[in-house]
Amino acid sequence: MIEASDVSVSIGAKPILHGVDFEARPGEVTAIVGPNGSGKTTFLKALSGDIRAGGTIRMNGRDLVGMKPWQAAAMRAVLPQSTTLSFPFTVREIVRLGLMNGRSGALAGESERLPERALARVDLEGFAGRFYQELSGGEQQRVQLARVLCQVWAPVLDGAPRYLFLDEPVSSLDIKHQLIIMKIAGDFAARGGGVIAILHDLNLTAMFADKVTVMNGGRVAATGTPADVLTDEMIHRVFDCRLRVGVLPKGDVPFVLPQSVSL
Amino acid sequence: MLQRVLDGAALTRQGDIEGDRSARAKATIVALVVALFLVALFSLASGASDASAWDVLTGWTAAPEAGDAALTARDRVIVYDIRLPRVVLGMLIGAALAVSGAVMQGLFRNPLADPGLVGISAGASLGAISMIVLGSTVLAPVMATLGIYALPLAAFSTALATTMLLYRVATRRGQTSIATMLLAGIALAAMASAFSGVLVYLADDRQLRDLTFWGLGSLAGATWTKILAAGPIIALALVAAPFLARGLNGLALGEAAAHHLGIPVQRFKNVAIVTVAAATGASVAVSGGIGFVGIVVPHLLRLLIGPDHRYLLPASALLGAALLLLADAVSRTIVAPAELPIGIVTAAVGAPFFLWILLRRRGVLDL
Numbered sequence: 280m281i282e283a284s285d286v287s288v289s290i291g292a293k294p295i296l297h298g299v300d301f302e303a304r305p306g307e308v309t310a311i312v313g314p315n316g317s318g319k320t321t322f323l324k325a326l327s328g329d330i331r332a333g334g335t336i337r338m339n340g341r342d343l344v345g346m347k348p349w350q351a352a353a354m355r356a357v358l359p360q361s362t363t364l365s366f367p368f369t370v371r372e373i374v375r376l377g378l379m380n381g382r383s384g385a386l387a388g389e390s391e392r393l394p395e396r397a398l399a400r401v402d403l404e405g406f407a408g409r410f411y412q413e414l415s416g417g418e419q420q421r422v423q424l425a426r427v428l429c430q431v432w433a434p435v436l437d438g439a440p441r442y443l444f445l446d447e448p449v450s451s452l453d454i455k456h457q458l459i460i461m462k463i464a465g466d467f468a469a470r471g472g473g474v475i476a477i478l479h480d481l482n483l484t485a486m487f488a489d490k491v492t493v494m495n496g497g498r499v500a501a502t503g504t505p506a507d508v509l510t511d512e513m514i515h516r517v518f519d520c521r522l523r524v525g526v527l528p529k530g531d532v533p534f535v536l537p538q539s540v541s542l
Numbered sequence: 543m544l545q546r547v548l549d550g551a552a553l554t555r556q557g558d559i560e561g562d563r564s565a566r567a568k569a570t571i572v573a574l575v576v577a578l579f580l581v582a583l584f585s586l587a588s589g590a591s592d593a594s595a596w597d598v599l600t601g602w603t604a605a606p607e608a609g610d611a612a613l614t615a616r617d618r619v620i621v622y623d624i625r626l627p628r629v630v631l632g633m634l635i636g637a638a639l640a641v642s643g644a645v646m647q648g649l650f651r652n653p654l655a656d657p658g659l660v661g662i663s664a665g666a667s668l669g670a671i672s673m674i675v676l677g678s679t680v681l682a683p684v685m686a687t688l689g690i691y692a693l694p695l696a697a698f699s700t701a702l703a704t705t706m707l708l709y710r711v712a713t714r715r716g717q718t719s720i721a722t723m724l725l726a727g728i729a730l731a732a733m734a735s736a737f738s739g740v741l742v743y744l745a746d747d748r749q750l751r752d753l754t755f756w757g758l759g760s761l762a763g764a765t766w767t768k769i770l771a772a773g774p775i776i777a778l779a780l781v782a783a784p785f786l787a788r789g790l791n792g793l794a795l796g797e798a799a800a801h802h803l804g805i806p807v808q809r810f811k812n813v814a815i816v817t818v819a820a821a822t823g824a825s826v827a828v829s830g831g832i833g834f835v836g837i838v839v840p841h842l843l844r845l846l847i848g849p850d851h852r853y854l855l856p857a858s859a860l861l862g863a864a865l866l867l868l869a870d871a872v873s874r875t876i877v878a879p880a881e882l883p884i885g886i887v888t889a890a891v892g893a894p895f896f897l898w899i900l901l902r903r904r905g906v907l908d909l
Contacts, residue, residue: 324798327798327801327802328801329798329801347806348801348804348805348806348807349804349805349806350804351802351804352802352803352804353804355802356802357798357799357802359796359798359799362795362796362799364794364795365651365652365653365794366651366653366794366844366849367844367848367849368794368848368849368850369561369562369563369848370561371559371560371561371562372561372562372563372848372849372850373795375562376791376792376794376795376803377803379788379791379792379803379804379805380803380804395559405560407559407560407561407562408560408561409561430803
């Protein structure tokens with residue numbers, strides 16, 4: 280379990296997070312939603328140990344402060360919003376970097392071709408020999424996800440759950456790959472790991488998240504199951520939009536929801 | 543020689559795994575070891591004098607005592623005390639320059655970072671010049687304590703200070719702007735040159751002569767003493783470099799991602815900076831400014847075997863050593879019996895190459 284209590288972050292003199300309480304359980308996808316600038320990414324950085332935060336953050340009961348980088352890396356992997364490279368790495372070379380910590384947890388037989396397996400998972404089979412810099416933004420994002428999956432290939436290692444931290448994992452993807460990536464997250468949770476994902480799409484959140492934490496102005500505005508949290512009142516209060524949940528558009532306006540998928 | 547390397551890589555079958563260049567990289571490293579050995583032999587055998595290293599070698603292999611006796615005393619001096627130290631020093635310095643270039647580029651996530659271009663060599667020069675000019679007066683106690691190590695250690699200290707300053711100025715939140723880095727490098731080099739200029743102004747005639755020869759960048763005057771002075775520092779840096787490979791690979795994804803992969807980023811960067819300063823400082827101390835090796839060698843190798851530092855660093859050391867020996871052979875023979883400072887040869891080849899990289903990347907660079 281990941282537990283954060285009273286987490287505060289200031290960048291320079293500017294306070295970004297004020298006393299955030301949060302938890303994410305193994306076996307669940309926990310979505311973090313909220314308007315731009317609400318502190319979602321900053322909070323994920325605090326959970327990843329990238330920035331110093333007030334309050335306490337515990338991963339599987341251990342305090343993040345005093346955890347060595349390689350110990351944290353064995354417990355969680357982090358997908359950034361985007362990654363640019365200055366050197367001409369091939370896709371396989373990038374994915375392989377996920378194995379650097381040596382704690383993928385893959386079985387002896389599958390560890391050799393793990394980069395290929397991870398690429399197949401994110402629907403990039405046959406991309407191993409391409410140059411990363413030649414790929415589209417969405418393809419690059421999936422290569423990075425394959426790398427992150429290699430790092431924590433087994434959702435449970437030595438009896439302890441592991442975690443995926445995903446910062447807007449579907450923001451640059453087409454609808455098919457949005458669904459594939461969210462299914463990978465759901466599958467990781469179903470096999471005993473935990474997932475924390477920053478999402479902007481409230482429909483995908485409703486469809487895939489087990490728990491939702493809504494952030495606004497550096498604070499937690501609401502937390503609970505999607506059905507509890509995604510209400511007319513909350514959307515108005517937090518996103519400043521008068522929207523209504525579960526209302527179909529009028530007449531001939533087409534609409535497509537991810538929930539209508541048949542895979 | 544490069545063509546020979548390329549051919550060697552093409553001859554060996556590429557690994558079966560798509561996108562995995564490690565088999566090619568390993569074959570390249572083997573080819574480079576062979577190439578370096580051949581270049582070193584060639585360097586030993588050639589020069590202004592007609593003393594032939596072949597005589598020395600065949601003497602060794604046939605009958606050691608008889609062979610040695612067959613050589614004239616003059617030839618022995620030329621091969622053992624003039625050419626051999628020069629070849630050893632050339633290899634050490636070529637390897638040091640290429641590796642410090644590769645480490646800098648990985649550290650700054652920037653293929654244009656090079657100790658010569660961003661002021662670190664100028665910083666190292668300041669330390670060396672201080673020692674040459676003030677070694678008999680103000681810095682006499684230091685000179686007395688450190689002996690032959692005074693010059694390389696002084697160059698190392700000022701190189702380290704320059705590298706740390708540059709990193710502070712050019713890097714913000716783990717991102718290095720190419721423009722800021724190059725401009726900061728120009729400013730730091732100018733500052734170092736200004737201080738150096740004051741020292742040169744203070745220097746007497748004998749010191750001025752020393753400074754001029756040293757500053758042109760040359761392997762001439764290589765002695766076993768010089769190797770003893772700079773060798774240990776360079777060797778330490780070369781031994782440390784392979785341990786940086788994993789961290790540099792992680793850093794290619796950015797500092798945050800490297801941290802997420804389990805690398806202690808801050809400690810790693812400190813070690814990398816000290817390594818660069820040691821390799822650059824010690825080389826500058828004994829051979830003056832030899833430019834462009836640090837940028838040309840890693841760039842060529844990235845084209846050939848990719849940027850994986852586990853292979854790039856050893857391959858850079860080997861190719862750097864081989865290319866510097868070749869450049870030295872050119873500098874010794876092109877105007878024989880006089881010789882051209884090697885810095886002029888590497889600049890004549892390296893500067894156009896650098897412009898070519900700039901042209902190729904002009905569209906991609908975010909200046």
